[in-house]
Amino acid sequence: MNIVMTIAGSDSSGGAGIQADLKTFQELGVYGTSAITALTAQNTLGVSDILAASPEFTVAQIQAVFEDLQVTAVKTGMLFSAEIIEAVTEELQKHSVQLVVDPVMIAKGGASLLQQEAIHALKTKLLPIATVLTPNIPEAEEITGIQIETVQDIETAAKKILALGVQCVVMKGGHLEGEEAVDMVYFADGAFFAMSSERINTKHTHGTGCTFSAALTAFLGKGYALRDAIIEAKHFIQAAISHPLNIGNGHGPTNHFAYRKAQVKGQVKLH
Numbered sequence: 001m002n003i004v005m006t007i008a009g010s011d012s013s014g015g016a017g018i019q020a021d022l023k024t025f026q027e028l029g030v031y032g033t034s035a036i037t038a039l040t041a042q043n044t045l046g047v048s049d050i051l052a053a054s055p056e057f058t059v060a061q062i063q064a065v066f067e068d069l070q071v072t073a074v075k076t077g078m079l080f081s082a083e084i085i086e087a088v089t090e091e092l093q094k095h096s097v098q099l100v101v102d103p104v105m106i107a108k109g110g111a112s113l114l115q116q117e118a119i120h121a122l123k124t125k126l127l128p129i130a131t132v133l134t135p136n137i138p139e140a141e142e143i144t145g146i147q148i149e150t151v152q153d154i155e156t157a158a159k160k161i162l163a164l165g166v167q168c169v170v171m172k173g174g175h176l177e178g179e180e181a182v183d184m185v186y187f188a189d190g191a192f193f194a195m196s197s198e199r200i201n202t203k204h205t206h207g208t209g210c211t212f213s214a215a216l217t218a219f220l221g222k223g224y225a226l227r228d229a230i231i232e233a234k235h236f237i238q239a240a241i242s243h244p245l246n247i248g249n250g251h252g253p254t255n256h257f258a259y260r261k262a263q264v265k266g267q268v269k270l271h
């Protein structure tokens, strides 16, 4: 059995965070474990409260799992504070795992899920040990200090992120405009490719980033090569966004069931 882990915040409405990750793992046939960094009181309209776990308790959860189970791939989502980032990094350094870092900063409703002063710890501690970073455009801007408006800006920002020590960066284009949702993928060795899919006109995008990075982690856990895992994760999120569940009054969740039923072949073009 392939065992993976998510280190992230709980979303009480089930569309993002730990819940989205575990649903994605389940759908992709890997065994999901978790370490919860924070509880959020949240629904499709926004976040109303946050209760963070202590760094010690976050690490205790990771240790309990690793002492007993052979985890091969890990993702991080909402990490909330510099203290949690530092503690998680120190613990993960002891293990040989593939690490997907989704630098969750702001929920779709505008709530801050990462304290401003934690960005430095993310850049200097966690990124150097990550296999792949999956920022959306505002997150890439925050990490690099570059205002992203053009494809050239995306490339400049990606190179600045690679210089922090991560092996690969997926610059997610969900926040850009245009008929296609384009993600650009840069590797430390200079390799590059872009993936595009039809942009779905929907407000139900709660948890898209969590779901994409969880799918990527699941495929890595199943032994896919990094490039193939990224492409298959894009198929997973495209299916999940294309078949909305239409629940909630705000930004509803994506559909984690869709990938196994939908025709995903040909939905993602590579460039």
Ligand SMILES: Nc1ncnc2c1ncn2[C@@H]1O[C@H](COP(=O)(O)OP(=O)(O)O)[C@@H](O)[C@H]1O
Residues within 6 Å of the ligand: 135, 136, 137, 172, 173, 174, 175, 181, 182, 183, 197, 198, 199, 200, 201, 202, 205, 207, 208, 209, 210, 212, 234, 237, 238, 241
């Ligand atoms: N409306 C959409 N139609 C199709 N794909 C989308 C859409 N919105 C986001 N995506 C895809 O979902 C994934 C997550 O992207 P994004 O929404 O930018 O992340 P985040 O949730 O972190 O803000 C990316 O692969 C992106 O291309």
Ligand SMILES: Cc1ncc(COP(=O)(O)O)c(N)n1
Residues within 6 Å of the ligand: 008, 009, 010, 011, 016, 017, 018, 040, 042, 077, 078, 104, 106, 107, 108, 113, 205, 206, 207, 208, 209, 210, 211
């Ligand atoms: C606990 C938690 N983690 C992450 C997100 C971000 O969600 P998205 O994937 O839409 O950026 C969220 N809203 N809540």
